[in-house]
Amino acid sequence: EAQVTQNPRYLITVTGKKLTVTCSQNMNHEYMSWYRQDPGLGLRQIYYSMNVEVTDKGDVPEGYKVSRKEKRNFPLILESPSPNQTSLYFCASSLNRNKNYEQYFGPGTRLTVT
Amino acid sequence: DQQVKQNSPSLSVQEGRISILNCDYTNSMFDYFLWYKKYPAEGPTFLISISSIKDKNEDGRFTVFLNKSAKHLSLHIVPSQPGDSAVYFCAALIQGAQKLVFGQGTRLTINP
Numbered sequence: 538e539a540q541v542t543q544n545p546r547y548l549i550t551v552t553g554k555k556l557t558v559t560c561s562q563n564m565n566h567e568y569m570s571w572y573r574q575d576p577g578l579g580l581r582q583i584y585y586s587m588n589v590e591v592t593d594k595g596d597v598p599e600g601y602k603v604s605r606k607e608k609r610n611f612p613l614i615l616e617s618p619s620p621n622q623t624s625l626y627f628c629a630s631s632l633n634r635n636k637n638y639e640q641y642f643g644p645g646t647r648l649t650v651t
Numbered sequence: 652d653q654q655v656k657q658n659s660p661s662l663s664v665q666e667g668r669i670s671i672l673n674c675d676y677t678n679s680m681f682d683y684f685l686w687y688k689k690y691p692a693e694g695p696t697f698l699i700s701i702s703s704i705k706d707k708n709e710d711g712r713f714t715v716f717l718n719k720s721a722k723h724l725s726l727h728i729v730p731s732q733p734g735d736s737a738v739y740f741c742a743a744l745i746q747g748a749q750k751l752v753f754g755q756g757t758r759l760t761i762n763p
Contacts, residue, residue, distance in 0.1 A: 541694070570750070572753075577660075577755055578755060579655075579657075579740060579753040579754050579755040579756050580695070580740065580742075580751075580753040581753070582750045582751070585750060595750060596750075627694050627695070629694070638683050638685055638700060638742075638744055638746075638751065639685075639697050639700075640697070640751065641697075642687075642694030642695045642696070643694050644692070644693055644694050645692070645693070645694055
């Protein structure tokens with residue numbers, strides 16, 4: 538089954554404790570992206586990757602890191618989480634940058650930072 | 652600066668009637684528009700799209716209309732069904748660009 542998976546689905550952590558949210562897709566997609574969803578703000582892009590070893594900032598990259606060492610995986614790293622990073626996070630993938638309108642989303646990770 | 656706006660946070664419609672969800676945008680460079688649907692505890696799923704060279708695209712019960720002069724698009728669902736209850740996100744992009752720009756979302760509730 539073609540899908541995007543994220544882990545964990547739910548995470549409660551404390552300020553400053555490094556964490557990683559994993560994202561994996563099995564569709565051989567080139568393009569991957571991370572979004573956060575906040576009330577009244579919709580989905581905002583954090584980082585994206587057009588292919589292996591190619592990443593770039595989205596609209597709200599502060600406080601986040603990403604890496605793309607393999608085509609299928611695109612982890613999101615919070616080196617020192619803060620309460621304003623409490624949000625619902627989605628990973629998405631698409632075939633390539635020319636087909637990035639049809640993005641496939643993971644189920645989401647709800648993160649709470651206390 | 653919100654380039655894509657959905658000004659109605661919520662909409663309630665009776666089953667069998669028409670649901671109309673609206674979206675406005677400010678960037679005239681956008682040339683492709685999409686609607687995504689999101690159920691609770693799931694990621695958004697692609698629903699329907701329209702290129703800026705068209706003014707209408709239909710897929711079963713779903714029709715998207717684009718008014719470029721007004722920078723406005725709408726999603727019509729006819730007839731509305733209980734399974735259509737979800738949050739709907741409007742999105743826009745410049746083809747070949749790196750990102751989709753999403754609106755804030757509209758929560759649609761279909762009442763029996």
